[in-house]
Amino acid sequence: MAKKKPANPIKGKEAVLDIQDYLKCTGQRDYVLFVLGIATGYRAGDIVKLKVRDIKASLENGYFEILEGKKVNSKNIRKENIKPRIVKVIKNLEILLRKYIKGKKDYEYLFQSRKGKNRSIHVSTVSRILKAAGEEFGLKNITAHSMRKTFAYSIYVESEYDITLVKEMLGHGSIEETKCYLGLDRETYDKYSDSLNDLIRL
Structure with a gap:
């Protein structure tokens, strides 16, 4: 069986903006979800569980605090590591979220499924939406996890390649994990x- 390829980050501001413009056309839900993902670096599995009241609380105190869950398989034993991670609510995201939650009830899921009232969107649906967006611009291996990787890669570049900073912002346990994560x-x-091409005469 072929090994599943890891998700790629969306590299470069233009590509990120192109994806946003594309998602605005598919619906406000998809656009806001993507922006929230790339601005916070939270896992898609945690984002889809958010309710309107969670966002109101974050907007009130100026920070997101999500208990991040990650499934770990060790010797066929499945367990869940839960740890809090805090991220600042940046200005443009705050403006977008305030508009998006206006008129929504506190108990509603922030990103509802279109299949039924008050059901959250599934991560697999997020991946399908982002895959289609990526294909529109010739980007490969774009999935729900690409949002978190885009956050990480953007911080890595903006920090002038400070991998320790990225490690801390992602909540990783080691530099090696972050290096592997960023590819x-x-x-x-x-x-x-690719430099070996110079050794080949056609």
């Missing part, structure tokens, strides 16, 4: 592999 080793390997 830095793979990027380097591919770069030097």
